[in-house]
Amino acid sequence: MAAVGTWSFSHPAVERTMFMLLAGQNATDVVETAMSEVEDDVKTGRHIVGRGGYPNFKGVVECDAAIMEGLPGRFGAVAALRGIAQPCRVARKVMDRSPHSLLVGEGAESFAQELGFISEPNENMLSDHTAAAYQDFLEKNKSVISWHDTLGLIALDLSGNITVGVSTSGAPFKSPGRVGDSPLPGCGLYADHTVGAAAATGDGDKIMCYCPSFHVVQLMRQGSSPNEACQAVLADIQRRISGDTCFEIGLIALNMKGEVGAASSVEFPYTFWKQGMGSVEKQVLNQASSDNSKN
16 A cells, blocks of 8 residues: 655645545545545645635636546546536546546536536635735736646555546636646556556646556556656656746655655655555656655
C-alpha cells in the first residue's frame, strides 16, 4: 500500500488516503473521497482546486477533474464543469455510469444534475481571496503569481489496485471553455495495473503536448524506477524544447511495488506515504531535479 500527492496542500489528501488504505478500502474509493475533501475546502481553492478556485476571465469558476483505474478502460473525466465543488466525484460517475469517458461544459453539468449533484451559484464557488483577485484582474490587469497547481493523487491498495485522480480549476482568468492537461488520459494522468501510475501538474497548455504521464508509465513498464522514469521524461521534454528553461511541470509516479518517484522543472513539494511508515512525509525537489531516496 502506498500513496503520493502533488504539492504541499495534498498532505491532508494523502493522510486521508493512508487511513482509508489501512482500513482496507479500495484505491478508487480512497482517491475519490480524499480528493473531494480537498476540492470542497475553500482554503485550498487558491491552489487552483475546486471551491474557491480562480475564475475564468468572465468571472466563472470552471473545474476539470479525472479519475483512472489501472484496469483497462476504466477512466472518467469532466472539463469546464460549473457549479459543482467536487468535480472528482462527477468524474467517478462518468467512469461508472456513462457510456462516455469525458463530458464537458453544459453536458457535464447536466449529467451531474441527473445523478443528484446540486449545481451551486457561481458566487458560492468563489472565495474572498479569488473574488478579490478577479477584481484586481478587471481593474488593474493584475495576474496571479505562481498559479500552476493541480491536485494529483495516486493510491495503491492492499489488493494491488492502483488509481490516480487529478483536479483543477485551471489557469486563473482563462478563456471560458479552456481545458488543460489534467482531465486528458496520458497527459494529466495515466494508470496501468501491471505497472503503476503517474500524474502531472504545471502549465497544462504545454504539458498536454508531451503526454508525460503515459511516457512515465511506459518507462516503468520497461524497467525504470518511478524516479528514473520521471527524470527521463523531464529530460526528454527539456531536450525537445531546445531551450535553457523549461515550462512549469511536476511529475509524480508510483509503481506496483509501492515505490514513489518525482521530478520537476521548478521547486516542487510533494507528499507520500507507504506501508510501514508511521505518517505522511513531504519531500521538496529543487528546480529540474528528482529524488530517488523513496524507493
